[in-house]
Amino acid sequence: MHDLGLQGIEDIVLSVVASALALTATEVRPTLAIPFLLGAFGVGFLGVRAIVLRAFLVEDLAGDRDAYAIPAVRRFGLRATAPRHRDDLAHSIRVALTGSSGVATERFRAVQPELEALADVLEDERRRLDPYSIVMLERWLNDPADSFRNLLIPVAELRLRLRCELAELDPGGDSVDSRSFAARLPDARAGGGS
Numbered sequence: 001m002h003d004l005g006l007q008g009i010e011d012i013v014l015s016v017v018a019s020a021l022a023l024t025a026t027e028v029r030p031t032l033a034i035p036f037l038l039g040a041f042g043v044g045f046l047g048v049r050a051i052v053l054r055a056f057l058v059e060d061l062a063g064d065r066d067a068y069a070i071p072a073v074r075r076f077g078l079r080a081t082a083p084r085h086r087d088d089l090a091h092s093i094r095v096a097l098t099g100s101s102g103v104a105t106e107r108f109r110a111v112q113p114e115l116e117a118l119a120d121v122l123e124d125e126r127r128r129l130d131p132y133s134i135v136m137l138e139r140w141l142n143d144p145a146d147s148f149r150n151l152l153i154p155v156a157e158l159r160l161r162l163r164c165e166l167a168e169l170d171p172g173g174d175s176v177d178s179r180s181f182a183a184r185l186p187d188a189r190a191g192g193g194s
Contacts, residue, residue, distance in 0.1 A: 008054065011047025015040045062135045077131025080138065086129070089138060090122035096149065108148075110155045114162035115148065121170045133169045140165065 018040035025032040058076050061067035068074050079085065093115050097108050108115065118137075121127060141147050148158055 008047045008050035011043050011050060013047075015044030015047060018043060062132070063139065065132045068132060074131070077135055080134040081129050081131050083125050086122040086125075086134070089134075089141065090119040092141060093119040093122075104149075104151060107151060107155060107158075111148065111159050111162055114159055114166065118162060118166050118169070121166065127170065129169055137165055137169060 018036050022033045022036035022040060025036055054072075058072045061070065061073045062076050062080075068077055096104075097112060097115055121129070144150065146153075148162065153161075
């Protein structure tokens with residue numbers, strides 16, 4: 001992973017050098033300007049590609065708890081626990097609670113205590129939350145097929161899933177009796193598609 005980032009930086013630096021050579025060649029030897037410029041574009045593309053691939057790899061690895069031993073993955077997870085990011089997640093939950101209509105309103109009302117408890121835990125800056133748990137919660141919240149926004153998931157299943165998410169996020173929490181519900185669904189994360 002480190003090699004991908006390093007390769008990307010090296011390619012971009014080489015692209016800048018080739019661009020400078022292309023500019024210089026326009027004055028000294030104009031026939032070399034186009035090949036240097038094409039080389040600069042090609043190497044620059046490869047550099048950007050390596051950096052983007054590294055970013056996607058880090059994001060994918062953030063879904064594996066064991067990968068947090070890798071410094072880049074750990075940094076990614078720590079950014080997810082930043083207060084602003086946690087507030088954004090809590091805000092998205094609260095907006096769903098207040099801004100929904102029709103069937104969604106009834107559904108959210110049925111699990112409102114769990115959704116509010118989840119938002120409260122996210123907003124409480126005194127709590128040190130596990131980076132892996134935040135990343136997995138965010139993935140679940142953003143998954144239209146599996147998150148609380150999916151109107152096809154039965155309310156009872158949704159309530160259990162929310163309580164499992166809360167138990168994972170805040171194992172010592174007492175805002176909802178989350179641990180007893182999490183015990184009933186020990187593989188909720190694995191079977192829930194996140």
